[in-house]
Amino acid sequence: MRLNKAARVILVGAPGVGKGTQSERLLARFPQLCAISSGDLLRNNVKNRTPLGIKVESTMKTGGLVSDSLILRLITNELGQRGWLSGGRSNVMTLESSAFGVAEAYEDADPFIATLDANPHAAATLSAHASEDPTASFLLDGFPRTATQAEKLDSIVPINWVVSIKTPFDVILQRIASRWVHEPSGRVYNTAFHAPKVPGIDDITGERLVQRSDDKEEVYRSRFQKFQETNEPLLEHYAKKGVLWEVEGMSSDEISPKLFREFERRFI
Ligand code: AMP
DSSP states (O other), X not given: OOOSSOOEEEEEEOTTSSHHHHHHHHHHHOTTOEEEEHHHHHHHHHHTTOHHHHHHHHHHHTTOOOOHHHHHHHHHHHHHHTTOOOSSOHHHHXXXXXXXXXXXXXXXXXXXXXXXXXXXXXXXXXXXXXXXOGGGOEEEESOOOXXXXXXXXXXXXXXXXXXXXXXXXXXXXXXXXXEXXXXXXXXXXXXXXXXXXSTTBOTXXXXXXXXXXXGSHHHHHHHHHHHHHHHHHHHHHHHHHTOEEEEXXXXXXXXXXXXXXXHHHHHO
């Protein structure tokens, strides 16, 4: 299905609520969309042992939030590499988001972000793709997570739809506890509804499956608590801008049709 206006969409929801699943389904249905997941970008950095990955690894393992400056830099680089930003910030285009130099990874004050802090309007020149051209459509999953990140993003790329996905805590916890992954490929299984043919073994390679360390119950509870603390101000931020839409459901299958209907109403 083709879009007739640009969709610059954020999916917001507790960890494990199914943002990744909804994002995959939206991409399959609307091929003009591209998706960026901050968690996946970070996990790639950890897997590839980049300086950024090494720096954030322990924070991620314990369910903490990576600093705003690092995450903003990662996302800005990613948007730039995809050609969605222009306007004179040459290092956006040249830095490898998956291969930060040591200096960048250890730098807490990003000069670009400092400029945005000082003058948010200065970034307007960077939003070259903030047009209604449907080819400039994307979906962000996992970013922004805080109102501060949202404010920074506003000054780079204006978001035009924020989807808040809601599922009860216990339902998500149950789902997370049954999630197993094949690390080398990223294949995800769930013993409740998408079990591997042999328990604990990847269907394709026969290799062992593992639980993501941040999926362990204690870690999950901590991630959920952090999510709640930062989520309310984030939603308020977007509600004030008039772009917030909420959807509820016990499963991804219940949520997807509602999401598709509203997406089509807005962008098709
Ligand atoms: P996710 O897969 O989205 O749950 O992200 C996994 C982990 O990456 C989180 O628990 C955080 O440690 C980190 N992370 C991902 N996105 C962000 C963000 N926008 N701000 C800070 N930390 C993040």
